[in-house]
Amino acid sequence: MKLKSRRVRSMEELGAMEDKSPAVCGPSPVSYAARHGLKLSKNYVEIMRFQPGNGNGAHKFVPRRRKLASA
Amino acid sequence: MSLRFPVKVDGRHSETEIDFATEAEVLRLARWRRPRVMPEDAVTARKISDAVDFAKLASNRWRDYQRAGEAVSSMEELVEAIQKAPAVELATVLIARPTWRSAIPTLGFAYLRRTWCHHLFLEFLATHPRVIGRKHEIIGWVGVSILHKIVSIAKDLDIPCIWGEATEISASWYQEQLNVVTVGDSFFIEGEVMQHCQKEMQRSQKEMLARRDKM
Numbered sequence: 001m002k003l004k005s006r007r008v009r010s011m012e013e014l015g016a017m018e019d020k021s022p023a024v025c026g027p028s029p030v031s032y033a034a035r036h037g038l039k040l041s042k043n044y045v046e047i048m049r050f051q052p053g054n055g056n057g058a059h060k061f062v063p064r065r066r067k068l069a070s071a
Numbered sequence: 072m073s074l075r076f077p078v079k080v081d082g083r084h085s086e087t088e089i090d091f092a093t094e095a096e097v098l099r100l101a102r103w104r105r106p107r108v109m110p111e112d113a114v115t116a117r118k119i120s121d122a123v124d125f126a127k128l129a130s131n132r133w134r135d136y137q138r139a140g141e142a143v144s145s146m147e148e149l150v151e152a153i154q155k156a157p158a159v160e161l162a163t164v165l166i167a168r169p170t171w172r173s174a175i176p177t178l179g180f181a182y183l184r185r186t187w188c189h190h191l192f193l194e195f196l197a198t199h200p201r202v203i204g205r206k207h208e209i210i211g212w213v214g215v216s217i218l219h220k221i222v223s224i225a226k227d228l229d230i231p232c233i234w235g236e237a238t239e240i241s242a243s244w245y246q247e248q249l250n251v252v253t254v255g256d257s258f259f260i261e262g263e264v265m266q267h268c269q270k271e272m273q274r275s276q277k278e279m280l281a282r283r284d285k286m
Binding site for chain 1: 193215248
């Protein structure tokens with residue numbers, strides 16, 4: 001890997017990238033669990049079902065605990 | 072080796088203590104929960120879900136290593152284990168604790184493995200759901216401080232390479248933090264990149280100590 005520049009940046013500069021921070025770094029929990037034969041939590045699987053673009057027709061994220069309006 | 076690293080809390084400078092997690096702390100990671108009310112923003116909600124499951128997975132994996140006698144909870148244990156068996160593979164968890172009175176006991180964690188050839192593999196790093204949610208306290212710099220701690224461990228143990236996986240979301244962050252031209256699905260902190268990260272870590276330590284002197 002090649003350095004972009006050798007300038008030693010301050011913590012303020014490094015911290016300014018906070019907005020870009022993924023907050024979680026590593027493989028996706030799905031691939032990690034599959035690789036190591038671990039189980040994903042039921043809540044996670046449930047939430048993943050509601051991620052957009054997964055082809056199940058649900059495009060809006062629905063928090064697990066949000067109560068749906070009764071018909 | 073420094074235990075304290077800078078963070079920002081509600082715009083003010085503060086410090087976090089980043090150290091090897093005790094067994095109790097690793098077990099507590101499995102109890103991270105999603106907030107009762109999830110953020111409307113789908114990206115933030117996804118980060119929170121990932122963080123909670125990462126914490127569970129890290130806790131489970133660490134316990135697997137512990138059963139095999141290959142998990143460490145302190146720098147002394149790590150050094151001793153390497154001295155006994157130089158090619159041993161070891162798992163450890165680093166925990167970022169707040170040094171102020173906070174409702175969040177663990178600001179973030181990193182799950183690492185010391186590989187047989189004396190490299191560090193960063194399996195994953197995550198911040199607490201409440202840190203991600205930014206609801207009660209706005210806490211910044213946790214991720215970069217954990218990364219600096221890992222760099223400081225590598226420096227102390229003369230470890231030449233830290234590596235890990237990057238996803239589509241995290242690649243740009245690693246690219247910026249490591250100050251490298253490009254990051255694909257993996258990153259390697261070694262050679263000049265390692266030296267550069269160590270210099271930036273040392274500068275952040277100096278800045279933190281200077282602020283402490285002024286107080």
